[in-house]
Amino acid sequence: MSHNYHRIIIKIGSNLFTNCDGLPDIERIGNIVKQIAAIKKQGKEVILVSSGAVASGRSLINVSEKYDAIATRQLLASIGQVKLINTYSQLFEKFGILCSQVLVTKEDFRDRMHYLNMKTCLDLLLQHEVIPVVNENDVVSVTELMFTDNDELAGLIASMLNAQALIILTNVDGIYNGDPKLASSEVIDKINGKSIDFSSFVSSGKSQFGRGGMITKSTMAQKVASLGIAVHIANGTKDNVLTDLLQDDITHTHFLPNKNASGKKKWLAHSENYATGMVQVNDGAKTALTSNRATSLLPVGLVSILSDFKKGDIIKLVDTDEKLIGLGIAEYSADKARENIGQKNQKPLVHYDYLYLP
Template sequence: MNFCYKKITVKVGSNVLTKSDGTLNVARISHLVDQIAFLHKHGVEVILVSSGAVAAGRSELKLQKKLDTVSSRQLCSAVGQVLLINRYADFFREHGIVCAQVLTTKDNFADRDHYLNMKNCITTLLENNVVPVVNENDTISVSELMFTDNDELSGLMASMQNSEALIILSNVEGIYDGDPSLPTSSIIEEISPKEKDWMKNVSTQKSGFGRGGMLTKSSIARKVAKGGIAVHIASGLKDHVLTDILRTDRHVKHTLFTADGRKSSNVKKWIAYSDSFAKGELVINQGARDALYSDTASSLLLIGVVMVKGIFEKGDIVKIADESGKLIGWGKAQFDSEKAQAEAGTKNQKPVVHYDYLYLIEE
């Protein structure tokens, strides 16, 4: 049987794994595992990023008093993670497959060494035919250190592991060219890296049980595709949707973000998800901005820096903004803030942010 990918990351949302009353949809989890097991046995490496723990814990608990949002998530997640991973382990065991739980927080990706440790962990599991089941560790996360939702985590995992594709399974069939509730709206089946107008029609509505929505999924999909990884957004409520997407002889109506032909390096993929770890900011002039967005690969030189904000060390992530205050990207600083401030505007030819450690937001 022919599959279009041999290594994928699959993200499944809370709205796929839970029923309307908030309890786990065991039948849907079982069917998802059946599909992953089928691919696994045909030589496809699969990393599963699974939501559902908080919803599972919430349905199990009878709270005696009202809790704040963070405490409630911590409690529900601690209980729900056990329920969720036990379900996965039982269903994978029926196929003779071992799965492993990998819990992480956003802070684990702030440091390059921690990032590489996580990468090594997932790689070792895959090399030993173990299916990683990844989720955010909500039991110790706090609001400012949380991922936007598991869409962001799945994008980071796909990039980290150099997956050929990221498949996001939601409770909708894809991205629509208008309000999904209107009969005149239809699914955009393919979005290329050069298309820019499609996002104005994306719904800003949040999902029922998850933290994210289609806007988050679209933004993550664009970033992942820019790094050279195809992204599929499809309905996880459709039977066999995962295996059908991978089969070359099937067509499933959904949205595909085609991969940019220029694959990013592993370091640039890490940089792409490091904006929330920025320690300072470099404000640049129009000439530097034009150079960064030109067709020629360009590093950021000190001559284009007009202001340095914040305190940072060499090797820290810094934001890059233009003089109007618009964020245009971020990267790894080659100087500390004191030296960058002292030499801003000079002709020192060593870049303050090298192209290899630079991520730019699309214009």
């Protein structure tokens, strides 16, 4: 059975981009580009999320040890990003394909206007048959501004562009039900739903060059799959991994998509860290919100405003024990919400269309 996806996000991790000496593996990258070109010829749209700026910089310059890790990373990323995009540009050119550079930070997802600007740009590139090469802007993204890793970024891009699939290429065959080094461990070929606790059997050790381990990948993959996007984690060191995967002809882990959510809800799903305000709701509102019926948050269900917000801000909805129920976009400010607490026949604070319940 082949997978008939039209729009695919492909993520290449730093552990795949680099050799064991930490320098770029041009032969392997060339092989992946060749497969992407073949996929594109089938009429599919591809967005590439690629690590490798720091590794590319490392191949060009030696940095004195007197600089701290963050400064060194910024320097290598700034120099290396030019090399990285030139590498892709030259490799894609062999197949008559144009690629472009899109550098992003977490801030670009925090604000609905930035988010829509970026979505418009990526849509425009795809309309013009260009392959966007997306990477975190490591020059300005330091510490708290960083994505967990490019897996998180790839998940955000997949949600933003309503992709049918996200393919994460790493240096192992998928997610194992135990330590991959043990002969008794096997690749989990299909994962459906949110019921699996990966920490019970996934090693928490990080890959040699990447920021994100397999638990990060698994958790992100579950979230993206819950938004209606198939996620595949596969071994990018295999020669025809992409073409074989799309034919369902390779051992890997496939997270089955379980439901479709609107574009706004997809954005909200990734926005917990960006919420400014917090409101507490009573048990009646909690029951209504978590029922199967489409329900907005009305002031009659509010207990208190725990932190301030403006109209249009993302706010957290918590229950009386301060456990997170959901995220939403405020229809009006905290001051007005305070005035309306407990009152009936008032305008919803969060409309159902702008409400995400994990």
